[in-house]
Amino acid sequence: MASQPAGPVFLASYPTAAEGPLHGAAFLYDNAAAAIALVGCGRTGEARRIGDAILLALDNDRFWHDGRLRNAYAAGAADAKPLKLSGWWDPARGQWLEDRYQVGSDVGNMAWAMLALLALDRDGAGAAYAAGAERIGRWVAGMRDERGGGGYTGGTFGHEPSPEALRWKSTEHNTDLAAAFTRLEESTGRAMWRERAEQANAFVRSMWDGKCGCFAAGTGEDGVTRNPILALDAQVWPLLALAGGNRRYAAAVPTVEGRLSVQNGFAYGEARDGIWTEGTAQMALLYSLSGRDTRAIFGAIGTLRAPDGYFYATNTQALPTGFMLQTDPTKPRLYYRLPHLGATAWIALAERRFNPFTGTTALPPAPAQP
Template identity: 45%
Template sequence: MELPKPLQNTAFVYDNALAVMAFLACGRVDRARSIGDALISAGKRDRYYTDGRLRNAYRSGPVDEQIALPGWWDDAAKNWVEDEYQVSTASGNIAWAALALLQLHDRTKEPKYLDGAEHLGSWLEQLAGRDDHNPGVAGGYYGFEPEASRIAWKSTEHNIDIVAVARWLWMTTEDPRWERLAQNTLRFVSTMHDDKDGFLIGTDLQGQRVHSADLWLDVQIWPLLVLPESQRPTSWYDATNLIDARLSVPGGYDFNGDRDGLWIEGTAQAALLFSLEGEPKRASILIGSVLQYIDPESGWLYATPNEELSTGLSIDAMGQGGAFMYHRWPHLGATAWTVLAAMDFNPFQPN
């Protein structure tokens, strides 16, 4: 199977953070450590930035002195090309890298992983609103250096991730700055909850909540994985009924409300939630469903059994790119989430 050129040598930070956790769930600490060490190196040895940020993706393969970014040779133009999203920085991906390092620190007790997570937390902190009327962390930066633009909108999903990072850092270090960041981002996530439509996707460029006829699966599930049941607002309790009513498809759940097919990664997320919430039978059924869709060559699960699966989102962070689609391709994120579900491993909390 030949992937499009932008994906042929690409290792996404989010998927690799999940791989760290999947390896830890299976007791493969050395494999997890190798990815965690690469993430730390990438933050220290960027080709341009010195503020410790990570790009959304890196070139796959061993880490050398120079941290390489993905790209490809354009035969027609006779030049090297890079993908604008891949070289940009999304807050959510920074948070997932921090969670991976926190999981490594929890397992190994090696200080470098906690230090790395704190550095990433500090980078996220500088994107946070500074008062009760402007909570939440902005989306990151988009574009090629040196002219990357700060993303003005705020994502509910990103802020859920950052709630988890900040709570964990606060619990581990007792530094009040992390308590403030946890409260800030949780306040934002709470304002994004709608009694009818569950968690909204986030804000627009003007800071207004985005109401949509659509619904997205992961943003409904992740808050319940971050906050223990005793700490959740009562209005959050309808989340599982909501996804059953509006996102279910044969075998599991769709990415969004158009219900045009099975999203394997998100179905695994739902399986983990059901398992942790005391519904092991539902979890087992979902895991059994997605395990039908393993690529025989790689051993990874497909992103979807469909030839294409729509998401209702655009490829780039500015809403100007083409439609973001999943394809029937082997997918590290789907594989890792399925491992986490099978092992009852919560990526947002110590295990």
């Protein structure tokens, strides 16, 4: 933050990335996680700079004015109108290109923007942040789905004016939304947000497999058929985010330890080809808030620090996730050994024992009995 120009700013997700889709891209999720980590570290003034950039993005998109945000923006000062989106020059084509995922709007990323704004609201930074979170929440509410376990579909993919509607549903995204809508209800007192939180929560419950002790990653395009991939964040986040989740879904912890552990850390998926730094920090936070010994897991995290102070996204050159790229379904989605804002933010959260889903140093309590 200290190296950035004054005023609202988005931070580069991969500050050392070479020219291409990741170069100069400030992913919304990474910046939201960084803002919450700054709040957790008592650096609200710096967190506000990212929060203010998010509010400017709501008002100054080049096309949308309905409460949605993009999945990524151009890193740096958020002072252009409209706000600059990330992209890169392709010399072979002789044209400027934009990634179709980055210009889209995943509901999970919208939820993280809401959580960041609500963390600022809770910290007394001003009412504008809660109002911005409500604007985003109203757009997300349009993704409500009645198929199968209900919940919310994935959002949109691709460029305006007619992006593709994503009909699949994600356990991770709905966990994010359950937490964000709960926080909105706490901030505004409006019961409609509690109802929307329960809609997202109901979907997450429907993805739980008691025999496996695990969550399905979500559904296919039909909104019903389960995606059987065992993804680390889909196992950890419901325990951190949902009321009573750490007890209701306690069986997920030994499942993760038995099927995703690697070198005192954790992989993204069952291939176990290397440590996923961000997910390992998520497990470190869960361990810490559950009163478990964290020395080994923080030891593994410590080996992943880059010379610039960031942490690498993984300890291997390319870590598979088990998913394919939306932009090219023939290619796997990978994490690369690059210094990563999102991983660094999660490590700060874990070290501070600050739960981004609650804005406190605690797991969400079990719901009150009627």
